[in-house]
Amino acid sequence: MSEVKYSKEHEWIKLDGDVAIIGITKHATEMLGDIVFAELPEKGSSVEKDGTAGVVESTKAASDVYTPVSGEVVDTNQAIVDDPSKINEDPEGSAWFFKLKMKDQSEMDSLMNKEEYDKFAKESAS
Amino acid sequence: METKKTSLYKLHQDNKARFVEFAGYLMPIQYSEGIVEEHKFTRSHSGIFDVSHMGQLFIYGDDDLIVDLEKIFPLNLKELKLNHSKYSFLMNNDAGIYDDLIITKIEKGFLIILNAACKENDFKILSEILENKYKMVLDEKRSLIAIQGPKSVKILDDIVNGVEGLSFMSGNWFTFEDQKIYVTRSGYTGEDGFEISLLNDQADKFTKKLIENGAKLIGLGARDTLRLEAGLCLYGHELDKDKTPVEANLKWAISKDRVSKGNFIGSYTINKQLNDGVSKIRVGIKPEGRVIAREKTKIFNQSDSHIGEITSGTFGPSVNGPVAMGYVENEFSKKDTKVFLEVRGKKYPANICGLPFYKKSYVKGANK
Numbered sequence: 076m077s078e079v080k081y082s083k084e085h086e087w088i089k090l091d092g093d094v095a096i097i098g099i100t101k102h103a104t105e106m107l108g109d110i111v112f113a114e115l116p117e118k119g120s121s122v123e124k125d126g127t128a129g130v131v132e133s134t135k136a137a138s139d140v141y142t143p144v145s146g147e148v149v150d151t152n153q154a155i156v157d158d159p160s161k162i163n164e165d166p167e168g169s170a171w172f173f174k175l176k177m178k179d180q181s182e183m184d185s186l187m188n189k190e191e192y193d194k195f196a197k198e199s200a201s
Numbered sequence: 202m203e204t205k206k207t208s209l210y211k212l213h214q215d216n217k218a219r220f221v222e223f224a225g226y227l228m229p230i231q232y233s234e235g236i237v238e239e240h241k242f243t244r245s246h247s248g249i250f251d252v253s254h255m256g257q258l259f260i261y262g263d264d265d266l267i268v269d270l271e272k273i274f275p276l277n278l279k280e281l282k283l284n285h286s287k288y289s290f291l292m293n294n295d296a297g298i299y300d301d302l303i304i305t306k307i308e309k310g311f312l313i314i315l316n317a318a319c320k321e322n323d324f325k326i327l328s329e330i331l332e333n334k335y336k337m338v339l340d341e342k343r344s345l346i347a348i349q350g351p352k353s354v355k356i357l358d359d360i361v362n363g364v365e366g367l368s369f370m371s372g373n374w375f376t377f378e379d380q381k382i383y384v385t386r387s388g389y390t391g392e393d394g395f396e397i398s399l400l401n402d403q404a405d406k407f408t409k410k411l412i413e414n415g416a417k418l419i420g421l422g423a424r425d426t427l428r429l430e431a432g433l434c435l436y437g438h439e440l441d442k443d444k445t446p447v448e449a450n451l452k453w454a455i456s457k458d459r460v461s462k463g464n465f466i467g468s469y470t471i472n473k474q475l476n477d478g479v480s481k482i483r484v485g486i487k488p489e490g491r492v493i494a495r496e497k498t499k500i501f502n503q504s505d506s507h508i509g510e511i512t513s514g515t516f517g518p519s520v521n522g523p524v525a526m527g528y529v530e531n532e533f534s535k536k537d538t539k540v541f542l543e544v545r546g547k548k549y550p551a552n553i554c555g556l557p558f559y560k561k562s563y564v565k566g567a568n569k
Contacts, residue, residue, distance in 0.1 A: 108422075109237040111516035112491050112523075130545065132493050134236040134426055134516050137545075159491075160237075 079167075080183055081192035082143035084125075087167055088186065090177075095144055098171040099131065099162070102196040108133040110162045115151040115173055122148060122175065124182055129172055131162065144182040146175030207253035208344045208404040216418050223421060224317035226254040231420040239423035240518040243390055244559075247352040248419035249411050253344040256320030257398055258327075261310035262335040269331055270311065274304065275446075275455040275465050281306045286370045286385055288454045291323055296445040296467030296474070299326060301436055305372055305385060310335075312383065314345070314396070316436045330466075344404035348416055349394030349427075356414040357384075357395055360407070364395060377407055389424065391431025391559055429524055430517045432485060432556030438496060438512045439483055439526055447474040448528070450483040481509065482534045485556040486525040486542070492549045493523045494542040500529055501541040501548060508533050511542065517558055524558045525551075 079089045085103035088095050104110065112132035122128045122142045129140035151173045155161050162170045187195060205226045213220070218229035229251065231239060242248060260266065267278050274289045281287060286305040290298050300319035305312045315323050324339050331337070348357055358365040361375045364384050372385030380400055388394035399407060412418070425435070434440050440449055445467070447455075452475065459465060460472055488494055498511040514525030525542075533540065536555055541548040 108231065109235045111237075112493050114492075132516070134518075135230075135422060137493070137495070156491075 078188060080143070080186035080188060081195075082141065082186055083195065084141040084143070085196070086141060086143050088143050088183070090180075090183070093177055093180070094149060095146065095175045095177050096171050097128075097142060097144075097173055097175065099140060099166055100192070100196070101166050102200070104163050104166045106200070107131060107138060108135060110159045112137075113155050113159045113162060113172075115156060116142075116148045118148050118151055120148050122146065131159070140172060142173075142175065143186055144175065144177055145179060146177045148173050149176050150174040205254070207251055208401040209251045209253065209346075209408055212405055212408060213251065213418065218418070218420065221421065224254055226317060228254060229418070229420040231422045232418055234417075236420070236422040236426060237518045239417070239419045240426050242417055243350045243392060243419055243423060243427055244519050245351070247348060247350040247356050247394075247411075247416040248390070248423070249408060249416045250347040250349065250419055250424055251344075251408075252347050252396070253401075253404065254317035255345055256313075256315030256317065256323065257340045257343050257345060258313040258315055258320070258324065259307075259310060259338045259340055260313065260327075260331075260335050261337075263309075266310060266331075266335050269334070270304075271459070272465055273327070273330055275459050275468070275471065276304070277456045277459060278304075278306070278311075283308065284372050286372060286387060288451075290440075290446050290451075290454070291319075291326060292446070292467035293442060294466060294469075296447070296470035297442040298436075298440045298444055298446065298449070299323060299442065301434060301440055303385075303387065307383070312398075319436060342401055343398050344401050345396060345398050346404065346408060346411075347388055347394060347396045348411060349388045349390040349392045349419075350416075351393060352415060353392070353394045356411060356416050357397075359414055360410050361397075367395070369393075377403060382407075389431075389433055390427035391433070391557055392427075425513075426515050426518060429513050429515055429526065430519055430557060430559035432526070432558060434483070434526075435513060444483075444528070445470060445474060445479075447471060448479045448482055479531055481528045482531050483512070483526060483528055484534050485554045485558060486511065486514075486527055486540065486551050487554045487558070488523045488525065488542060488549055488551040490549060491523060492542070492544050494525050494544055494549070494551070498525075498527075499543045500527060500551075501543065502533055503539055503541075505541075508540070519559050526556070529553070 128142040221230040367386040382399040500509040509529035511527035517524040
């Protein structure tokens with residue numbers, strides 16, 4: 076598997092062949108607080124880079140989830156819809172959101188690596 | 202205007218509070234454990250709420266004051282016993298609500314607890330109506346701390362001996378380190394609990410004692426989920442100048458014989474609405490799935506007509522699902538009426554339901 080990359084909207088993405096696995100970062104969950112609702116894109120639908128591809132809600136507010144790359148949704152994680160608290164527990168592991176068959180792998184190039192993202196997250200939090 | 206801080210600000214900071222500006226005050230929205238944990242802790246143990254931003258209005262006077270206040274509040278104040286409290290409203294001539302409040306008979310007058318965002322305006326309105334005949338103090342020297350949840354009685358009684366004997370919606374003066382504190386058995390969470398009015402310079406020490414005895418600080422975030430599960434109104438959401446107590450489904454708080462006599466501000470409208478009914482009314486709304494319908498969400502009936510709006514909606518941690526309150530046209534207000542909520546362009550099924558969502562466990566009588 077490839078290196079994990081990060082978006083400015085606080086999504087993480089990793090590649091498994093030509094399939095991208097996408098979720099939200101630990102930093103995002105800490106900012107949101109307790110997540111109590113998750114909505115995912117439909118399997119088979121197409122999503123465009125930087126477009127909305129779901130919603131998460133905390134007790135306080137709703138936030139859109141964006142996709143950092145374009146592609147076709149090939150799988151979604153029903154477990155986090157059934158129990159959204161899983162997102163707080165393991166955001167960068169078992170609580171992935173959806174899997175995409177990527178259209179253009181070069182879209183990965185503009186995303187941040189871990190070091191860059193940690194710096195970005197720290198700056199955007201302060 | 203500069204943001205105000207309560208006497209517990211430093212204690213909030215030390216407990217890693219995340220702050221939010223609320224009604225001109227910098228208040229804790231949550232602490233490190235988060236809203237859901239704070240909510241559950243209050244229901245199972247005991248939560249401490251800094252509500253010092255709320256107004257504590259002391260009005261002093263004798264029988265004339267009672268007569269004058271009865272021209273304002275739809276209550277039988279002549280019969281209100283010393284140290285007993287009532288929930289009521291400050292209304293305009295059309296019975297629109299300026300504020301909802303708790304009024305307590307104390308020696309030589311009344312103590313009225315007002316919402317933070319309304320207190321200055323309330324003071325102005327009351328001063329005008331009462332024509333400055335009485336001494337009125339919106340006391341900034343006192344803090345107000347609530348302790349709520351099943352363990353609260355034991356925790357507080359260990360510090361302030363005797364509070365255990367208070368019945369729901371009554372209070373009394375007690376002492377804490379040689380200073381007078383006023384304690385009422387009341388609250389805003391659907392749990393048994395108390396509100397304590399004490400001097401600002403005692404607030405920090407007093408609260409630390411509560412924490413030492415096992416209570417935890419709880420933020421405004423959980424206060425909102427707790428009160429919503431308990432079906433309680435929040436001013437600026439369920440209540441405002443365009444809504445009356447009858448529309449808010451709070452007619453239980455209006456004294457019946459006061460309505461028949463009709464000599465208080467707003468009584469014409471109240472009387473008319475009690476007799477003729479209202480066109481819109483506050484209801485509980487339970488979405489069928491997990492989707493959360495927040496404030497301003499539109500409500501539709503089964504034939505897709507717009508029939509109302511959500512005024513508060515969130516996830517209820519004790520209900521373990523979404524809960525909401527809102528106003529609907531009266532004919533759709535019956536329990537179990539199916540409605541639809543428009544969230545992000547999609548319509549989701551929901552049902553009108555009774556309140557509260559979470560059953561109260563207030564103490565009714567005194568256990569002496």
